[in-house]
Amino acid sequence: VVLFNGPDTGSSVLGRVRSKVAIYNENLRTVAARHDAIIADMWSLKQLNDPRMWDEDRLHFSPLGHHTIAAMVLDSLNVSHTLEPLLPKPLPVRTWREARTEDLVWARTHFVPWVVRRLRNRSSGDGITAKRPTPGPVFGPGVGRFAVMPSPEERLR
Structure with missing residues (x-):
C-alpha cells in the first residue's frame, strides 16, 4: 500500500493550511508505520514549490507535476524506471x-x-x-510484481 502525504505549500499565505497538512502528514506516518505501508512523500518533494507543477486552478497537479510525482513514487517503491525529470518552459x-x-x-x-x-x-x-463504478482488474506493466488480482469468483465475495 502506498499512502500519499500532503505537499508543503511553502507559502505564508497558506500558513494555516500548511500547519494542518503537517499534522495530517504526521498522523499518516503513524498509520503507515502501523500497517507497513509506504509513504509517497510529497512534503519533501521540493520541486512542487515550482508553480509549473500545478494546474491553472492551483489545486491539482499539471502534467509536469504528475510526471514528477510518478518518478518519486517509483523511487519510493525501489522500482527501476526510465522517467527522467522534464525540463519545463521558463517562467x-x-x-x-x-x-x-x-x-x-x-x-x-x-x-x-x-x-x-x-x-x-x-x-x-x-x-x-x-468512470469505473465497479471494481475490476488493473492491467499494465509491472502490476504482477505488486498486486495479485483476485479471480472473478473472489471479487464477487
Whole structure:
C-alpha cells in the first residue's frame, strides 16, 4: 500500500493550511508505520514549490507535476524506471502588478466558485458518475510484481 502525504505549500499565505497538512502528514506516518505501508512523500518533494507543477486552478497537479510525482513514487517503491525529470518552459517574467492581476483572475475563476459551492454544501463532482463504478482488474506493466488480482469468483465475495 502506498499512502500519499500532503505537499508543503511553502507559502505564508497558506500558513494555516500548511500547519494542518503537517499534522495530517504526521498522523499518516503513524498509520503507515502501523500497517507497513509506504509513504509517497510529497512534503519533501521540493520541486512542487515550482508553480509549473500545478494546474491553472492551483489545486491539482499539471502534467509536469504528475510526471514528477510518478518518478518519486517509483523511487519510493525501489522500482527501476526510465522517467527522467522534464525540463519545463521558463517562467515568464512579469511585474508585481501582472502577478496580482493573474491572482485576481484565478480568484474569480477558481477560488470564489469553490467558496460558493462550499457555502451551498455542494461539490464540483455532484451529479458526476464514476468512470469505473465497479471494481475490476488493473492491467499494465509491472502490476504482477505488486498486486495479485483476485479471480472473478473472489471479487464477487
